[in-house]
Amino acid sequence: MAPVASSDPVYLRVVADIRRQILDGSLPPDAPIPSRAQLTRRYGVGETAARHALRVLAAEGLIVARIGSGHYVRAKPVLLPLHRWRFHDHHVPFGADLHAQGIRTTWDRRSEVVGATPDIAQRLRLEEPAPVTLTRYVFRGDGKPVQLTTSYEPAGFGEPAPDEAPRALIGRMSAHGAKITEVVEEVHTRIPEPAESDLLALPAGTHVLHVERTHWAGDRPVETSDIVIPGDRFRLVYAHPLHP
Amino acid sequence: MAPVASSDPVYLRVVADIRRQILDGSLPPDAPIPSRAQLTRRYGVGETAARHALRVLAAEGLIVARIGSGHYVRAKPVLLPLHRWRFHDHHVPFGADLHAQGIRTTWDRRSEVVGATPDIAQRLRLEEPAPVTLTRYVFRGDGKPVQLTTSYEPAGFGEPAPDEAPRALIGRMSAHGAKITEVVEEVHTRIPEPAESDLLALPAGTHVLHVERTHWAGDRPVETSDIVIPGDRFRLVYAHPLHP
DNA sequence: GGTACGAGTTTGGAGCTCCAACTTTACGGG
DNA sequence: CCCGTAAAGTTGGAGCTCCAAACTCGTACC
DSSP states (O other), X not given: OOOOOTTSOHHHHHHHHHHHHHHTTSSOTTOEEOOHHHHHHHHTOOXXXXXXXXXXXXXXTSEEEETTTEEEEOSSOOXXXXXXXXXXXXXXXXXXXXXXXXXXXXXXXXXXXXXOOHHHHHHTTOOSSOEEEEEEEEEEETTEEEEEEEEEEETTSOOOOTTOOOOOHHHHHHHTTOOOOEEEEEXXXXXXXXXXXXXXXXXXXXXXXXXXXXXXXXXOOOBOOOEEOSSSOEEOOEEOOOOO | OOOOOTTSOHHHHHHHHHHHHHHTTSSOTTOEEOOHHHHHHHHTOOHHHHHHHXXXXXXXTSEEEETTTEEEEOSSOOEEEOSSOXXXXXXXXXXXXXXXXXXXXXXXXXXXXXXOOHHHHHHTTOOSSOEEEEEEEEEEEXXXXXXXXXXXXXXXXXXXXXXXXXXXXXXXXXXXXXXXOEEEEEEEEEOOOHHHHHHTTOOTTOOOEEEEEEEEESSOOOBOOOEEOSSSOEEOEEEOOOOO
């Protein structure tokens, strides 16, 4: 979770504080959130900031607004903001979460330079035809493939060193002085669900991929969400940061 | 797209108007959106409304804000708000979109009454143990399964007639005077991608499921997104309604 | 005891203002 | 012609206010 510096907008201070209380359990499900008026007093902020903080938390799915009554902590607020990290432990819920459950994480990667499809070229703001480096990361939990990430970046930024950590494309490109406005990436997760594959006329017991697609904007993640299943299943719900 | 009545909030009038222009192409990608000041004049609304309208459109992914410069129509703004419709044509992007591409849509359904899992019971605000009707819809594009929806509703609302259209649980339950706060549903889509299944050590050519999970709240969808692939692939991006 | 009403609280819509940070543009000097 | 600076425009943060609709709860009435 990105820490909130004291220089950050004040509404983020409020958001961070309430979010922390919800996630660590001091505000249990269905607990009432202080009202707008109370927040202004308690945090010494204006109504605008209090209101915006509540809206952000509601958009994250952590709280629900019951109009006329108040805001309440949502049932099962398993939340991990989807915002600019990757599998690697320092950046990512996946890594942290797998670790917390005693699952050892590893990964490998294969890169190749390919011609950009019109789609990719447009997203990376390149002129067609342009060579792009396509990198596929396979992330494993206890050896079993858990997640596959496909990332594209303009060719010419150099091959990553063999042991270089999975890197955030955004960070890397801005380090080279380039402006990145959008990143396309695909995330895959394993999920065996025989009953359902049957309904879809697939061979019974077929292992099935959970494919999740992340259209990732420099300004704001458009959408995405989900669930990881390494052997057993556990669930992560990603919320959309609603800032600003 | 839900029509905007004249009694609706004014910011929604602005949102609806700009959204229409973007979707019908009169505002092409990268076209500038009128600024806050211009919107207040052009639509005769206050700054608050203009600002909120822009924020909603940005959250929907239709426009990007470039700070200091302005708002611009986003590249490829394929947008279909994920908000209380289903596959069936009148309610749904899927149906409309498939149709637009000359794909015939069909569907079938199987219902069974099962015991609610703790999870489902809690979501439907039922006391455990409670019987719930589990319905699986398989939606097809030209006969090929495209989407699978699993929905739960409290048992006792009656079996749907064999030819009754896939129904919105929310609408149906409120018609019975009940209050529904959340709907759980699962959406599955087929996506064959041999190269990637190879990387994940699956049999080559295995057909793969795109699983997407929709946690659907009475107040606001927490998250979800995505893509449909019937034979060939085409893509839909769902945006989160950011209201209020 | 049960019901109906009203006062107080809370959210959401809408208006206004001011300012900092940033971008774009236009202008003038070298 | 080119470059640097200044002015104008735009977004985002933050403050304030007023009001309608909706909910809660306690009181008073039947």
